[in-house]
Amino acid sequence: MPWVNRKGRLRYQAVVQERNERTPDRRISRVDDLGAWNILKGWYLFLVHLISSILLFVIMIQWVDGHKFKAGSPSLLLASDLYQTHVTGLISLALVIIKLLTSSGSALLVWRTIFILLDQGGITLKELVRLGNHGFIIPRVSSRNQLLWACWVVAVTVLLWLPSFAAPLANSSVAWIPSSSILAVPASLSMRAVGQFSDWSALNYEDMRMIFLVKAAWMAGKDPAYAFDSTELPLRRYFYTVPLDEDIPADSIMNLTLPYFDVDLRWIDAASDNRSHHISESTYAVISTLDFQVRDNGVVSVIRDDPWNPERAVPQAAQIFSGRKLVSIKVSTLNAHDRLLNGSAPTQDSPCPAYSPLFGSLPDVGQFSEPYFKKTIWAANDCYLVAEASIMAGIYHGTNCTVSPIGAKSYMATCNITPDPDAVEGDWISRLALDFMSGTMKYIAMVNLTRPSTHDDLDEYITGMLRLGYHAAWSSLVKHLGNASEPETIRAAETAVVYATIDWMRLGLWLAMSAMLTLSAVLVAVAQNLSATKTIRDTTFAALAMDLTEVTHSSRSRGLCNAVALNKEDRSLPRLKWEGGCDINVCHRRVVFAERDTAAHEPLRH
Numbered sequence: 001m002p003w004v005n006r007k008g009r010l011r012y013q014a015v016v017q018e019r020n021e022r023t024p025d026r027r028i029s030r031v032d033d034l035g036a037w038n039i040l041k042g043w044y045l046f047l048v049h050l051i052s053s054i055l056l057f058v059i060m061i062q063w064v065d066g067h068k069f070k071a072g073s074p075s076l077l078l079a080s081d082l083y084q085t086h087v088t089g090l091i092s093l094a095l096v097i098i099k100l101l102t103s104s105g106s107a108l109l110v111w112r113t114i115f116i117l118l119d120q121g122g123i124t125l126k127e128l129v130r131l132g133n134h135g136f137i138i139p140r141v142s143s144r145n146q147l148l149w150a151c152w153v154v155a156v157t158v159l160l161w162l163p164s165f166a167a168p169l170a171n172s173s174v175a176w177i178p179s180s181s182i183l184a185v186p187a188s189l190s191m192r193a194v195g196q197f198s199d200w201s202a203l204n205y206e207d208m209r210m211i212f213l214v215k216a217a218w219m220a221g222k223d224p225a226y227a228f229d230s231t232e233l234p235l236r237r238y239f240y241t242v243p244l245d246e247d248i249p250a251d252s253i254m255n256l257t258l259p260y261f262d263v264d265l266r267w268i269d270a271a272s273d274n275r276s277h278h279i280s281e282s283t284y285a286v287i288s289t290l291d292f293q294v295r296d297n298g299v300v301s302v303i304r305d306d307p308w309n310p311e312r313a314v315p316q317a318a319q320i321f322s323g324r325k326l327v328s329i330k331v332s333t334l335n336a337h338d339r340l341l342n343g344s345a346p347t348q349d350s351p352c353p354a355y356s357p358l359f360g361s362l363p364d365v366g367q368f369s370e371p372y373f374k375k376t377i378w379a380a381n382d383c384y385l386v387a388e389a390s391i392m393a394g395i396y397h398g399t400n401c402t403v404s405p406i407g408a409k410s411y412m413a414t415c416n417i418t419p420d421p422d423a424v425e426g427d428w429i430s431r432l433a434l435d436f437m438s439g440t441m442k443y444i445a446m447v448n449l450t451r452p453s454t455h456d457d458l459d460e461y462i463t464g465m466l467r468l469g470y471h472a473a474w475s476s477l478v479k480h481l482g483n484a485s486e487p488e489t490i491r492a493a494e495t496a497v498v499y500a501t502i503d504w505m506r507l508g509l510w511l512a513m514s515a516m517l518t519l520s521a522v523l524v525a526v527a528q529n530l531s532a533t534k535t536i537r538d539t540t541f542a543a544l545a546m547d548l549t550e551v552t553h554s555s556r557s558r559g560l561c562n563a564v565a566l567n568k569e570d571r572s573l574p575r576l577k578w579e580g581g582c583d584i585n586v587c588h589r590r591v592v593f594a595e596r597d598t599a600a601h602e603p604l605r606h
Contacts, residue, residue: 065502122575159520179499192482217443228464271366298452318426352383
């Protein structure tokens with residue numbers, strides 16, 4: 001009985017079953033590829049492969065991406081916490097399993113493709129061997145029907161190759177970034193605080209006050225960008241020594257007392273406000289007689305109503321400062337060699353320009369002009385804008401503040417909060433910190449720590465400079481005047497941690513390439529339905545069951561029966577095909593030449 005199509009085999013199955021019941025012959029035909037269970041056994045491997053690929057994709061997105069793992073390797077193979085080596089090992093294991101499924105499925109599809117081609121358009125021995133060994137061929141085409149099957153087999157084999165190159169995409173999609181995680185158990189420590197009986201006499205010494213300013217300026221140089229955040233109110237405290245046996249890791253979390261400083265600016269006409277004349281008198285801004293002049297644009301100063309006096313500066317009680325201060329900023333310099341808009345040379349009486357090289361167009365208010373002389377000759381006018389600053393200063397008990405190291409046993413704690421005046425408490429040094437702000441900000445501008453040229457918003461720049469100066473001055477005063485301690489809590493960060501990020505595009509490309517095996521199986525399944533061949537499930541047995549007697553003993557292929565590889569003549573042999581199929585009495589899988597002749601049909605005698 002010749003090979004029949006799949007619908008015909010359904011009828012043939014009944015005949016075979018009846019034959020099997022009547023005659024227990026070894027040569028009878030098995031019908032073992034029909035029915036739901038046999039179909040499932042024939043194609044389940046590709047379903048498992050697809051599900052495994054999707055499952056790995058979901059696991060990497062849900063439980064790897066954005067999660068933290070311990071760095072290094074555990075002392076034991078099994079540990080309570082997941083390490084980076086565990087994750088990379090599990091990912092590699094999953095990819096190996098998927099690769100094994102891919103290899104098994106590819107081999108199965110290759111042999112099913114060979115059987116289908118032998119049934120349909122035929123395949124040369126050279127193509128058969130190449131397809132079995134390498135999984136890819138470009139068939140020879142001599143008719144339209146063969147062209148269709150050639151396109152089909154090329155599509156199947158190309159799709160089979162893609163999953164083989166997909167694994168590096170999955171491995172390289174994971175990026176490991178050094179990070180930290182917060183320990184759940186908090187630790188306690190003591191921090192310096194300023195109380196009533198502090199050594200206020202240190203304020204009387206010029207060298208001590210200079211030390212306070214230099215320390216404050218050094219502190220302010222550590223990541224000053226935080227102060228210019230306009231979305232929230234940033235608070236920061238710098239501290240030097242911590243009574244712990246170990247250093248505080250970066251990104252630890254602390255609950256501690258910080259300086260609270262909030263400010264709101266309102267521009268005023270400096271030309272009509274008599275207080276603006278104090279800008280030219282350093283005793284109204286700085287606290288040191290050893291002060292030096294800094295004429296850089298961007299210098300911000302807080303102007304007092306009276307010259308600073310160390311005896312009157314001693315605080316009498318802890319209090320919240322809530323009031324107004326005059327603030328000046330140098331915005332430009334009108335030099336004698338410059339030219340005005342009308343082309344004329346400026347004089348000492350010329351008005352200040354309404355445009356600043358640093359800040360662009362300036363607020364439409366009168367500016368204060370201070371002449372600058374070289375010996376006795378007028379050289380320039382320094383132009384200042386003046387604002388009235390509404391300030392609230394005190395102390396604030398911050399929670400979940402981030403700690404960062406800035407030196408040996410030196411740290412800074414930063415919190416970003418919503419302004420909360422009701423949570424502010426009295427502070428012994430709030431007014432002192434305001435007095436030390438101007439000197440601190442002068443040093444900051446002198447060494448260009450905040451780079452005013454990068455700030456195009458004048459209000460934001462002044463607000464940030466005031467915050468930076470107050471936080472640094474307050475921290476320096478606590479460092480040198482602190483005479484008490486207060487308990488604080490810290491949750492240390494674990495530094496031996498890595499943060500995993502997944503490149504979704506790369507991982508998605510891996511999944512798409514891995515799914516090409518399923519698409520290839522679909523193409524084979526469609527062709528299998530059009531073919532009369534059975535759906536093989538065992539590739540080794542399929543190869544062993546092929547009868548190549550007529551091909552290997554043909555006069556066209558001398559010596560092929562015991563050859564170890566094809567030679568040049570073997571590669572030019574014509575196409576092969578199935579001779580027939582199973583009938584009621586006999587079953588065989590004989591391969592013959594599609595172009596048979598007498599010489600080819602007659603086997604050689606050896």
